Amino acid sequence: MPSLTTRPAYLALKAHADAIRNQHLRDLFAADAKRGESLTLEAAGVFLDYSKNRVTAETMKLLVNLANECDLKGRIEAMFTGEKINKTENRAVLHTALRAPKGTTVNCDGKNVVPDVHETLDRMSAFCDRVRSGDWKGHTGKRIKSVVNIGIGGSDLGPVMAYEALRKYSARDMQFRFVSNIDGTDIAEATLDLDPAETLFIVASKTFTTQETITNATTARDWLLAALKDPAAVAKHFVALSTNAEVVRKFGIDTANMFGFWDWVGGRYSMDSAIGLSTMLAVGPQGFRDLLAGFRAMDEHFRTAPFEKNLPVLMGLLSVWYVNFFGAETVAILPYDQYLKRFPAYLQQLTMESNGKSVTLENTSVDYATGSIYWGEPGTNGQHSFYQLIHQGTRLIPCDFIGFLKSLNPLGSHHDILMANLFAQSEALAFGKTAEQVKAEGHPDWLVPHRTFAGNRPSNTVLLEKLDAGALGKLVALYEHIVFTQGAIWNIGSFDQWGVELGKVLASKILPELQSASELKHDSSTNALIRKYRAAR
Ligand code: F6P
Numbered sequence: 001m002p003s004l005t006t007r008p009a010y011l012a013l014k015a016h017a018d019a020i021r022n023q024h025l026r027d028l029f030a031a032d033a034k035r036g037e038s039l040t041l042e043a044a045g046v047f048l049d050y051s052k053n054r055v056t057a058e059t060m061k062l063l064v065n066l067a068n069e070c071d072l073k074g075r076i077e078a079m080f081t082g083e084k085i086n087k088t089e090n091r092a093v094l095h096t097a098l099r100a101p102k103g104t105t106v107n108c109d110g111k112n113v114v115p116d117v118h119e120t121l122d123r124m125s126a127f128c129d130r131v132r133s134g135d136w137k138g139h140t141g142k143r144i145k146s147v148v149n150i151g152i153g154g155s156d157l158g159p160v161m162a163y164e165a166l167r168k169y170s171a172r173d174m175q176f177r178f179v180s181n182i183d184g185t186d187i188a189e190a191t192l193d194l195d196p197a198e199t200l201f202i203v204a205s206k207t208f209t210t211q212e213t214i215t216n217a218t219t220a221r222d223w224l225l226a227a228l229k230d231p232a233a234v235a236k237h238f239v240a241l242s243t244n245a246e247v248v249r250k251f252g253i254d255t256a257n258m259f260g261f262w263d264w265v266g267g268r269y270s271m272d273s274a275i276g277l278s279t280m281l282a283v284g285p286q287g288f289r290d291l292l293a294g295f296r297a298m299d300e301h302f303r304t305a306p307f308e309k310n311l312p313v314l315m316g317l318l319s320v321w322y323v324n325f326f327g328a329e330t331v332a333i334l335p336y337d338q339y340l341k342r343f344p345a346y347l348q349q350l351t352m353e354s355n356g357k358s359v360t361l362e363n364t365s366v367d368y369a370t371g372s373i374y375w376g377e378p379g380t381n382g383q384h385s386f387y388q389l390i391h392q393g394t395r396l397i398p399c400d401f402i403g404f405l406k407s408l409n410p411l412g413s414h415h416d417i418l419m420a421n422l423f424a425q426s427e428a429l430a431f432g433k434t435a436e437q438v439k440a441e442g443h444p445d446w447l448v449p450h451r452t453f454a455g456n457r458p459s460n461t462v463l464l465e466k467l468d469a470g471a472l473g474k475l476v477a478l479y480e481h482i483v484f485t486q487g488a489i490w491n492i493g494s495f496d497q498w499g500v501e502l503g504k505v506l507a508s509k510i511l512p513e514l515q516s517a518s519e520l521k522h523d524s525s526t527n528a529l530i531r532k533y534r535a536a537r
Pocket of ligand 1: 204205207
């Protein structure tokens with residue numbers, strides 16, 4: 001496979017980028033009165049305005065050429081049909097099968113996985129109905145009122161994000177907490193005011209070997225048994241979500257209380273698998289099915305729409321445009337919805353664990369930039385903190401603004417003010433304010449440069465009707481497929497995460513050293529840090 005940077009489409013984009021680099025969005029809009037309408041797209045109930053990007057019709061054509069040269073279409077099909085595209089782990093990548101409708105066929109290793117997916121969904125639904133109705137009783141006969149999800153990474157970020165996003169639809173007579181950090185503070189604070197007799201722990205771990213999760217789960221079990229004083233209580237207060245039945249059993253959780261998934265579901269792609277049990281407990285089985293339907297609508301769009309009209313493909317290609325031709329290093333995710341407050345954190349794992357790679361699928365080092373740094377905060381909070389740098393700093397930071405036409409809490413003018421701010425920010429970023437405009441306001445000459453906005457700062461605006469389970473599914477699937485598109489162009493393996501391993505190995509070596517006086521054989525910095533800790537211990 002030729003290196004990305006030698007592909008004709010890449011070279012054409014490079015020349016094109018140099019040619020249009022100095023064109024300002026002001027001029028692009030002035031030259032085409034319909035730009036704000038033509039560079040938009042609506043599919044699966046998601047509207048995208050990409051007109052405030054530093055692109056022309058030619059750019060979009062060349063980007064689509066690049067996607068074709070990289071065989072994006074073939075790669076999409078390979079994913080959807082269960083080819084082992086996660087090469088370094090020799091696994092299929094089939095999170096899309098988690099939302100395949102009953103009765104359809106998705107083969108993995110010659111076996112249709114859809115019946116298993118639905119069998120698990122049905123078991124989860126039956127369990128959630130029992131807990132939500134109070135039919136499932138705790139060990140002392142009390143109903144479950146508090147649910148604590150214990151997991152980390154994909155076994156935490158998706159569940160907590162989805163719970164916060166769908167809180168409006170959640171069972172308000174129950175409370176949901178999420179424990180992830182190995183710092184004892186996390187589990188201590190999460191359980192401080194809970195009644196063990198009314199608490200259900202969900203131990204969520206694909207591998208069921210993750211140090212943080214198993215340690216937190218063990219502490220939770222001790223906490224429960226200290227109060228209920230009967231090992232039989234575990235069966236009523238612990239369920240497991242995992243691919244690893246054997247280790248779940250060893251931990252002491254009855255596998256009758258385990259909801260499984262499969263090695264073809266990556267951790268960061270698992271919020272719609274059994275890992276979503278807390279989401280289903282919160283919003284109910286029908287809410288969860290609506291979420292899956294949202295995912296499915298975006299999957300179908302991604303798989304079938306021509307690239308010119310394909311939301312994830314266009315957004316993925318636009319991000320490649322800025323990374324590889326404008327040197328952009330980050331993307332700001334700016335949801336104008338308080339319920340999406342954890343969405344940027346969720347996307348950090350999805351995007352950065354997937355595409356933070358520097359080796360190609362042909363096992364060679366890349367000679368071009370790959371995965372962006374994703375970050376963000378909900379609007380309008382970010383405006384009063386880091387937006388200054390986006391408007392007037394020295395870096396180019398493409399932004400994704402996300403908003404909803406209808407508010408779930410329509411109080412007075414709140415929603416109008418919120419959306420006015422969203423639209424104002426993308427306008428200000430694109431068009432800025434010239435020195436002439438500032439001067440005309442009567443400011444002294446020395447102040448003019450400080451009050452000038454260069455503009456020409458790109459953004460996408462993504463709008464949906466209102467935030468509900470279906471909309472959330474569409475939004476998450478949109479970004480899953482953006483990540484896929486980026487990975488296909490960069491020719492990297494988006495579905496492994498070897499980069500997390502070294503730190504885990506070193507921590508397990510250092511742990512006994514902190515607890516003993518053994519000889520230290522690290523570098524002088526690490527040795528000194530360990531000695532300092534030992535002295536204080
Ligand atoms: O260490 C990274 C990672 O493997 C993530 O990819 C994963 O989401 C997280 O840890 C949790 O893993 P598990 O669900 O197996 O506990």
